[in-house]
Amino acid sequence: MSKNSNQIQKNEDAVLVNFAEVVSLIRQTHQEVLYVANKAMVDLYWKLGRYISKRVSEAGWGKNVVADLAQHIAVNLPESKGYSASNLWRMKQFYEMYVNDTKLAPLVREISWSNNLIILARAKSETEREFYLKLAIDERLSKENLIRQFKACVFERSMLNGSKLAPVLREIAPEAESIFKDQYVLEFITGKEAKPENSFRHALIDKMKSFILELGKDFIFIDQEYELQVGNQDFRIDLLFYHRELQCLVAFELKTDAFQPEYLGKLNFYLEALDRDVKKPKENPSIGVLLCKSKDNEVVEYALSRSLSPTLVAEYQLYLPDKKLLQQRMNQLFEQTENEVEHDENIGDD
Numbered sequence: 411m412s413k414n415s416n417q418i419q420k421n422e423d424a425v426l427v428n429f430a431e432v433v434s435l436i437r438q439t440h441q442e443v444l445y446v447a448n449k450a451m452v453d454l455y456w457k458l459g460r461y462i463s464k465r466v467s468e469a470g471w472g473k474n475v476v477a478d479l480a481q482h483i484a485v486n487l488p489e490s491k492g493y494s495a496s497n498l499w500r501m502k503q504f505y506e507m508y509v510n511d512t513k514l515a516p517l518v519r520e521i522s523w524s525n526n527l528i529i530l531a532r533a534k535s536e537t538e539r540e541f542y543l544k545l546a547i548d549e550r551l552s553k554e555n556l557i558r559q560f561k562a563c564v565f566e567r568s569m570l571n572g573s574k575l576a577p578v579l580r581e582i583a584p585e586a587e588s589i590f591k592d593q594y595v596l597e598f599i600t601g602k603e604a605k606p607e608n609s610f611r612h613a614l615i616d617k618m619k620s621f622i623l624e625l626g627k628d629f630i631f632i633d634q635e636y637e638l639q640v641g642n643q644d645f646r647i648d649l650l651f652y653h654r655e656l657q658c659l660v661a662f663e664l665k666t667d668a669f670q671p672e673y674l675g676k677l678n679f680y681l682e683a684l685d686r687d688v689k690k691p692k693e694n695p696s697i698g699v700l701l702c703k704s705k706d707n708e709v710v711e712y713a714l715s716r717s718l719s720p721t722l723v724a725e726y727q728l729y730l731p732d733k734k735l736l737q738q739r740m741n742q743l744f745e746q747t748e749n750e751v752e753h754d755e756n757i758g759d760d
Contacts, residue, residue, distance in 0.1 A: 452519045452526065459505025462498060473499065504530055511536065517543040524553045532560045541565045549627045558623065562595045566736035570743065574710045579720035582695060583656055586722070590699065594624055594726045601728055604703075607666050611635075611648050614664075628654040636661075638683045647680050658694040659684050662701055669705035669723055671713040678719040695720055702726075 462479075465471040477495040484493070507530060508515045514536070518526050525546050533539040542565065546556055573592045580587065596604075598620040603613035614621050615634050622629050629651045636650040649662040661684060663677050677698040684696040698721040710723045 448522055449519050452521075452523055455501045455523060456505055456518075458498065459501035459503070460509070462502040463505050463509075466502065476502075500527060500530070507539075514540055514543060517547065521546045522553070525551065525556050528553065528556050528560070533565075538565050541568070549623075555623055561730050562597070562624070563731045563733050563736050566733065566740055567591065567593065567595075567731070569740055570736065572707075573722055573724065574705070574707065574714060575722045576714045576717040576720060578718055579697065579722060582720055583658075583697070586656070586697065586720075589626060589628075589653070589656065590722055590724065591626075592724055594701065594724060595731060596621070596624065596726050596728055597730050599728055604728060605666055607648075607664050610664055610666055614649065625651075628656075629660070630654065632659075638680065638687065640683050640687075645680065645683070647684075653697075656694060656697065657692075659689060659696040660699060661696060662699045665700065665702040667703055669700065669702040669710055669713075669725075671709065673700055673702075674713055674717060674719075674721060674723075677721055678717070681719050681721070697721070699724060 462471065462476060465475075473495065476498050480493055480495040480498055483490065487493075504518075504526060508518055517540075521543065529539055529542045529546070533542055542556070542559070545551065545559065545564070549555075551559065568588075568591075571587070571592050573587050573590050575586060575590075596614075598617050599610070599613045602609075604610045611634060618631055622631065630653070632650040632652055634649055635646040638645045638647065647661045648664045651660040651662065652658070653660050661677065661680050663673070663680070665673060677700055681696045681698045689696055698719060700721065700723045702723065702725050705723055705725045714721065714723065
């Protein structure tokens with residue numbers, strides 16, 4: 411290539427970089443406008459909810475009067491949508507739910523009205539509302555994804571989470587217990603796709619967006635069958651991610667059968683190879699996740715007790731969990747905790 415051609419190419423590359431900056435600026439501004447507009451709309455619905463709530467309590471308004479108000483708005487502001495009698499009544503409920511909650515009231519303005527309505531309708535306690543409000547904000551969940559998180563019982567599962575972590579993982583990354591799950595719900599994978607392991611891996615790759623939604627925020631997918639060369643042999647990690655908060659590589663090994671202690675040996679080997687040959691100096695030690703179809707918790711505990719690698723064992727299920735069953739387990743756990751506290755207090759009194 412001639413000198414002039416090289417210069418022309420450099421000029422074209424520079425133009426493309428400038429164009430990319432313009433596109434980035436436009437996209438960022440659009441996002442800022444949407445954020446401001448959304449906050450203004452939620453503020454408006456808050457004010458309307460407050461207005462209706464006061465009229466109901468002070469002037470005896472009922473649903474018929476609210477229906478008349480909706481009709482009045484439709485006649486005088488025909489271009490405005492979303493002010494039906496049922497929606498106005500929801501605004502009242504929305505205001506009354508959060509008006510005395512100084513902790514959650516600021517959060518409702520950070521998410522869309524659609525997401526607020528989903529949480530208002532589905533969350534049954536202040537703790538659950540707080541959980542999903544923060545989840546929707548942190549992970550920027552769409553309406554569809556927020557509904558999926560409710561169906562997947564993410565709140566109940568997080569409350570019951572008992573991730574089986576190797577002792578060294580608890581030591582080097584205490585926050586790992588809240589980041590990784592004991593059980594992953596992969597209802598977007600069919601039973602046929604989950605057999606054998608290579609089909610299971612391909613199915614997860616094809617539906618990576620759904621998989622990352624289940625994993626949680628900050629997971630960045632790097633590659634499938636990530637190749638490692640040790641000595642004269644080649645090895646492949648099923649799925650390799652990077653976690654932004656933990657600042658480390660995360661290797662997933664997939665098993666379509668029950669957990670076996672010997673599975674940890676290969677995973678430990680992969681982590682050693684990643685740390686020696688792939689991990690950057692400023693990054694933390696790599697973490698390994700063994701994702702199995704099922705596991706015996708006592709066997710897992712024995713297998714992990716002397717593990718020197720930051721690993722954990724989780725299981726997956728290909729169907730949405732039974733919400734009532736999880737809630738029963740939560741109630742049992744709370745009752746057990748209360749009984750233990752009461753027992754300890756009685757001992758202290760003695």
